[in-house]
Amino acid sequence: MDNAEIADILSRMARLLEFKGENPFKIAAYEKAARSIKRLEADLSSIHQEGRLSGVPGVGKAIEDKIEEMLTTGTFEAYERTVAEIPRGIIEIMDISGIGPKTARVLYERLGIVSIGDLIKAAEEHRIRRLPRMGPKQEERILRAARSRVQSSDFRRTPLAVATAIARQVTEELSSSPYIMKVLPAGSLRRRKETVGNIDLIALSDEPEKAIDAFMHAGKVTQAPGRWDADEGNAHAAIIYEGNIRVDLYVGPESYCGSLMQYLTGSKEHNIHLHEVARARGYSISRSGMIYEGKQIENERPDNGVAGFATEAALYGFLGLEYLPPEIREDRGEIEAGLDGRLPALIERKDIKGDLHVHSRWSDGRNTIEELALHAGGLGYEYIAITDHSPSTGVANGLSEERLLEHIREIEDINERKEGIRLLSGTECDILSDGRLDYSNRVLEGLDIVVAAVHAGLEQDRKSMTKRVVAALENEHVDILAHPTGRKFGKRSGYDIDMEEVMQAAFDNDKVLEINSSPSRLDLNDRHARMAKEMGVKIAINTDTHSLAHFDNISYGIDVARRAWLEPADVVNTRGLKEIGSILRM
């Protein structure tokens, strides 16, 4: 159990206690402990082993005991008891953006609402607006949020980062089986889609039965919906892993691995289109190969008339296409481009030369600027921008103008002492509700880079929000717009904003839009990023790092960029220090 998980349970506990109407100071104490744990650098488990838990700010005897309990059992008794006291649906209601414990309580007491279904019904019948401090606007907002919650849980899609981690675990387990030669990703996971419905894997094996057996008995299987043993060396089975995601395993021989991979990677739309291309040439494609229909399959035509391709490149090549990277197989023009030989040379991780959105301990990051510099240097970066929060983001310990000046001095100081990596002094500056920035122009002028972002006032209507962000893009000191739509997986779908207008403003003012690589954001998403490319708007792929491990999230930003057809030239942080300096007008 890591620090973030422990902090999460503590802050959930705080919300449950607030729902129950407990002593506000007790609630605050849980919240304070959770916040303090989130900022810790060392792991709680090692702090515990060293007997230093009580030294953590906000952790006294009682919470210390609870942390200990969590470290051994993954939860604590008082929390489980409290969860059991409150109807499950109410806890779900509190997870809806805009509804906190107090509102949930009023809804429960006055209207008997114990589920999201009840909530939607009450809103539709206009019963919520009659509650104290509620009105038509609140009611509408709640209805909207509740409906979008129902939809998203109906789809039950899993964020890519979670699916990637689970796929890695299953792959490791399978790889230890003597009957499995190799395990490969397929489906939306391989296409690196931002969420996946299930995980598709391929195992290469000459003993499909035994490979499937190994799969069915993998560590955390909670259900096994079925297995289908086909003939000719094929097999397929599905399991539910850890009670939340379905994993499908397809087993086949190495000899036609390429055919299998192509078929199972999809997307469905891509495959349908590819089949049309094949049919026009007299072939049809199957999972196990290319079926011959009246024309000679050159080079590798087995006797049964089915040619299974060992590699995907051979399959695509056979149809006259260049190899298509999985990320763009969505039938959004890639087949035509592949036929004409005008595929983009997609950006890769090695192209990234620096990170332009990084937080240090000066605001809400976990590391010192020196540690960040050292780590980023180790990644081979030429530069990183230290962009701590501005004053309005008070909970994130945003920097006052005075502290910002000290911050700049420390960065200059390290730049003078350190060889190699160059630190850019920056800010993640709040865009206030009226479109003004949180620092004066005089202060912004003194920075190497200004990353602007919306963090509060998320409920503005489309017109105001668009105007607000456009105003920020028109400020001469702003360089980058961070997480442009504000969406967060499982929490909110992003603010209501006219992205086309925002992109036009970015283009007109020569500003950069961010692909935020944080797994819970991925913002811009792939469609927006492609739209930006088509409009000629520059992109930065940043991690929004708050601790050293977050630097690795860059791979998720790259996934988005590749799905958006971005090439190195479309992305500013593929440029070296000198060039980035001129882009940022440093």
Place this chain on the structure above:
DNA sequence: GCCGTTTTCGGCCCGACTGTTTTCAGTCG
């Protein structure tokens, strides 16, 4: 529930934003 160079009891305490009010409660990051 935490904390103490006033205290082991009694005070703690983010600030902006929004929609609801006519002075403020609830939510959020």
